[in-house]
Amino acid sequence: MATKNKLITKFAAIDLESPDPIPLNKAARIIRSGGLVAFPTETVYGLGADALNPDAVKRIYEAKGRPSDNPLILHVDSTVQAENLVYVNDAAKQLMRRFWPGPLTLVLPARPCVPEITRGGLETAAVRMPRNFIARYLIWTAETPIAAPSANLSGRPSPTDAVSVYYDMNGKIDMIIDGGRVNVGIESTVIDVSNPEHVLLLRPGGTGREEIEEVLNMRLELPDAQSAKRSPGTRYRHYAPAIPVKIWHRESEFPESDYSSAGYMGLHEPPNETGKALIFADYEEYARELFASFRRLEREGYTCIIAEWPEEESGICEGLRDRILRAAMD
Numbered sequence: 001m002a003t004k005n006k007l008i009t010k011f012a013a014i015d016l017e018s019p020d021p022i023p024l025n026k027a028a029r030i031i032r033s034g035g036l037v038a039f040p041t042e043t044v045y046g047l048g049a050d051a052l053n054p055d056a057v058k059r060i061y062e063a064k065g066r067p068s069d070n071p072l073i074l075h076v077d078s079t080v081q082a083e084n085l086v087y088v089n090d091a092a093k094q095l096m097r098r099f100w101p102g103p104l105t106l107v108l109p110a111r112p113c114v115p116e117i118t119r120g121g122l123e124t125a126a127v128r129m130p131r132n133f134i135a136r137y138l139i140w141t142a143e144t145p146i147a148a149p150s151a152n153l154s155g156r157p158s159p160t161d162a163v164s165v166y167y168d169m170n171g172k173i174d175m176i177i178d179g180g181r182v183n184v185g186i187e188s189t190v191i192d193v194s195n196p197e198h199v200l201l202l203r204p205g206g207t208g209r210e211e212i213e214e215v216l217n218m219r220l221e222l223p224d225a226q227s228a229k230r231s232p233g234t235r236y237r238h239y240a241p242a243i244p245v246k247i248w249h250r251e252s253e254f255p256e257s258d259y260s261s262a263g264y265m266g267l268h269e270p271p272n273e274t275g276k277a278l279i280f281a282d283y284e285e286y287a288r289e290l291f292a293s294f295r296r297l298e299r300e301g302y303t304c305i306i307a308e309w310p311e312e313e314s315g316i317c318e319g320l321r322d323r324i325l326r327a328a329m330d
Ligand code: TXA
Pocket: 041, 043, 044, 045, 046, 047, 070, 071, 072, 073, 103, 105, 107, 119, 122, 124, 125, 126, 128, 130, 148, 149, 150, 151, 186, 187, 188, 189, 190, 202, 203, 230, 231, 232, 233, 234
């Protein structure tokens, strides 16, 4: 399959009530033959390729415009499959039992079968079992772990619906599976369990830190500068729409003077009337809608986005704060 020529990207909508296996089997064949398929997970849409095929994985980096030292997550459909890819210790086993399938990614020492390009040249590899049925069916039918970053162009907000994938990836990948809107809306929590005495929180996300700490009966540590190097994804500005994002703390002044051309999002009504206000019922909905709202306000021509800072910091809010902060970075 040529990478430089524009591809015809196939689009298949799957009804989760009665999923049609034919397009899913076709997607699995594409993966097996070294192609790229975007598919839904419970967190965000992923851009998948056969994790054990270095040429296929190379195409992921090319399609996304992603630096090749930023390693990928290997998606599995069983813990046995994970154990064939990484060396699993007791702490990791406990976490798999409690949180898989679900939005928790575990970084562990890689077995030699994981190609260097998939792990970005590191000695470790990241594994996760997604909760979404389509994702797991695809891995199971393809009979190989699927390497998948979020299915956006590098630096853009992660896609939480198939149309957002289409905007970023049409003509660059072989197929998009439309499984509707995602449930969580921000990416999985990534923790490094390779040393079970010092478990590191590399990226907050869909699984709350407190729940993980309860299972391990210890506090998660934050990576120092040395280990931050080992999680290259946290080095880059991320998740950003093309227009500026400004943060509003509820107790302080509103940050933008020309409110009429600004789009706002948050749990509370804005103190000044903005061009558009997207109000969410709770933090779960804020997280679920965050990236789609970034893309929507950008598309509708607003000059900037004002995002309310989440007052809470536990559960989903740690990941939500992280994504808002990174989108607002200069
Ligand atoms: O929810 C998710 O995790 C989504 C869906 C598609 O599963 N995937 C996702 O992938 O967010 P991506 O590539 O956008 O982010 C993966 C993160 C990056 O920050 C990367 O640096 C980190 O995981 N990572 C992967 N392998 C690693 C490793 N061996 N050591 C440290 N960090 C690693």
